[in-house]
Amino acid sequence: MPDVIINKNRFYNPVDYILRQIGGTWKAPVLWRLKAKTLRYSELEKDIPHISQKMLTKTLKELESDGIILKKTYASVPPRTEYSLTAKGKKIITLVATIRTTGLELMKDEGIDYEALIKEEKKNAVKK
Amino acid sequence: MPDVIINKNRFYNPVDYILRQIGGTWKAPVLWRLKAKTLRYSELEKDIPHISQKMLTKTLKELESDGIILKKTYASVPPRTEYSLTAKGKKIITLVATIRTTGLELMKDEGIDYEALIKEEKKNAVKK
DNA sequence: CAGTATCCAATATGATACTG
DNA sequence: CAGTATCATATTGGATACTG
Numbered sequence: 667m668p669d670v671i672i673n674k675n676r677f678y679n680p681v682d683y684i685l686r687q688i689g690g691t692w693k694a695p696v697l698w699r700l701k702a703k704t705l706r707y708s709e710l711e712k713d714i715p716h717i718s719q720k721m722l723t724k725t726l727k728e729l730e731s732d733g734i735i736l737k738k739t740y741a742s743v744p745p746r747t748e749y750s751l752t753a754k755g756k757k758i759i760t761l762v763a764t765i766r767t768t769g770l771e772l773m774k775d776e777g778i779d780y781e782a783l784i785k786e787e788k789k790n791a792v793k794k
Numbered sequence: 795m796p797d798v799i800i801n802k803n804r805f806y807n808p809v810d811y812i813l814r815q816i817g818g819t820w821k822a823p824v825l826w827r828l829k830a831k832t833l834r835y836s837e838l839e840k841d842i843p844h845i846s847q848k849m850l851t852k853t854l855k856e857l858e859s860d861g862i863i864l865k866k867t868y869a870s871v872p873p874r875t876e877y878s879l880t881a882k883g884k885k886i887i888t889l890v891a892t893i894r895t896t897g898l899e900l901m902k903d904e905g906i907d908y909e910a911l912i913k914e915e916k917k918n919a920v921k922k
Numbered sequence: 923c924a925g926t927a928t929c930c931a932a933t934a935t936g937a938t939a940c941t942g
Numbered sequence: 943c944a945g946t947a948t949c950a951t952a953t954t955g956g957a958t959a960c961t962g
Contacts (some may be wrong), residue, residue, distance in 0.1 A: 667823070667843065670909045672904050676842060680897025680908055681822040681890060686933045689817050690954075694809040695795070705923050713829045715795065716806060718956055723925065745962085754900070761896045762809060768889045769808025772882070775801050780808055818934075835944050846936055851945065871943045873942085 667764040674767060684761070687732050694762050697751070700735060701759050704750040734758055815860050820853040822890050825879070828863060829887050832878040862886055885900070901904060 667679040675710045677683040688694060699705055705713075710723055724763040726749060729735040740746040751759060773780050795807040805811040816822060823842045827833055833841075839850055854877060857863040862883040868874040879887060901908050 668908075668915045669843070670901065670906055670908060670911065672901070672906065678819065679823065679826075680894045680901060681826075682819060682892050682899040682903060685813075685817055687824070691806065691810060691913065692955095694813070696808065698807075698809075710914075711924095715797070719925075720957090721955065724955090728895065736833065739924095744924095745925090747924060754903070757896070761893065764892055765812050766808045768885070769810075769812040772885065773800070773808060773811060775882070778798055778800065780796075780798060783798065787796045787810055818937095839944090847945075848937090848947095849935065852934090865943095870943095873945090875944060 687728075687734065688758060688762060690725075692721050693729065694724070696725050696729065696749075696763070697734070697759055697762055698766075700749060700751050700755070701763075704748045707747050707749070710749070729755075763771065815856075815862065816886060820849050821857065822893070823902055824850070824853050824857065825862070825883065825887055826894075828877060828879050828883070829891075831896060832876045833875070835875050836887075838877070857883075 670677050670683070672683070673687070677686065686695065692714075695717065699710060699713055701745060707722070707726070709727075711717065711719065714722070717725075726735065728765070730737050730749075732754075733752055735749050736752050737756075738748045738750070740748070770780055798805050798811070800811070803814070816825065817908065819843075823845065824838060827838060827841055835850070835854070838854075839845065839847065844849070845853075854863065854865070858865050860882075861880055862879050864880050864883075866876045866878070868876070898908055
């Protein structure tokens, strides 16, 4: 498999090319929440468990510079910023969904019904 | 999305669960070569560009401990070791193939025909 | 609200030398 | 042949304090 240079970056193969854009801990959680809607910085921060402010900022910057999300800033007071998927982002979210499905399957092989856990979580959130 | 603990490891979501097993630079290149055949350590090392001996060893260990590949050692002289995909590995290679396909598509969007590059490389290898 | 800046620990990767 | 061991660097991620 030959190397390829795209935008001054060297990739070893097509999987490398994808994983450098959506790999790591935080890309997928952000993209997943932007799947169907535009969200503000603070909404993403509130909705993604464990993410630090630094990692959210960094992740958003990289996704934007890779052309996967679009950032819109409104010069209101206080300032407002909204993030949404680009056309490329919409292609990529399909892949994320596939990875997620395989994850659910392999978890099931380990005896874990993850989607049931999500329902549980929602129920408890409502109770509160 | 709730956390999940599998084999003493905490995962944030199903994508995290998958990427911790096949993410990074070297998992996919190794798996891709084991897709249809059993290979020896030295064959993998020869066939994967840029990989260091240390990273190959580490990658093989992690894939084995995650139940994705099987290691067979033959006590001949000199010793021989063969690696192959497990049932779980075969499920995972399907996903790797999908990631690869998306990678090829996005590369094409950047104006790069990666599969043509592979053919070129093969031709040059034969000429030599 | 939407970030920067700084310090720190852990992990990923590479380079080189050595071994049962 | 199939690895270990060691040293070094870069990147990832967390914690905390600060800002237009």
